[in-house]
Amino acid sequence: MARILLNKNNLFYNLEAISQKATSKEKVAVVLKDNAYGHGIVEIAKLSCEFGIKKAVVRSVEDAQKIKDYFSYILILAPNVFHNYSHTFHIALNTLENIEKIPENSNVHIKIDTGMHRNGISIDDIEVAILGLLKQKANITGVFTHHKGADELSTNFFFQKELFPKQKLR
Incomplete structure (x- = not known):
């Protein structure tokens, strides 16, 4: 074994x-x-x-439930069901289509697509996402991105690293 x-x-x-x-x-x-x-x-x-x-x-969400006693803040990357969880759980917003599924008073992190193109809100749609979340009365608690190949010098990591802080300040 x-x-x-x-x-x-x-x-x-x-x-x-x-x-x-x-x-x-x-x-x-x-x-x-x-x-x-x-x-x-x-x-x-x-x-x-x-x-x-x-x-x-x-x-x-299942993984978040397993560890909820150990952390005061848990970000769920791929929620398959959208609920207004406790203050401990924060939901990742990966697509504009999911905005309407976000319950009122939910804690939300916006995932920004800075070049990986797998999921996340495109830079052109950030304002739409923010306005949609505000309309849903969600709490925007953070933003994040995913750096593809951060350990490889030949990737777009350095471009993404420059782009993300600019979008975060918007």
Whole structure:
């Protein structure tokens, strides 16, 4: 049987390095998609909480439910059902079509497509998205993007990195 050995010291070392780069633990969110990339969503959530991380990102509502006791802020990337969740859960808005499905008083992050073209609101439609969310009486709690190939020098990462802050300020 295959198994993974989690090293708490190594995880804490990495979380500390990321926290320092971000200037504080409060700015860091652990991404726990796909069972924490095979490491165990609950196990990594517990350790991240112990370290002092308050935010997490998951793919589904089901995953958010599994870790809700460990974080005060959970971003759900692909909600398949739109509910007005507790203040802890934040919904990612990936398409303009989903705006009408967002319940009143929901916490929403707008995903901006800065060049990956997989999902997200196009730069030309950001204002439409914001106005639509305001009409739905949603709480816009953040914006984010996905940097394709951030670890490869030959990708569009550097273009996307320049573009995102400009859109965030709009």
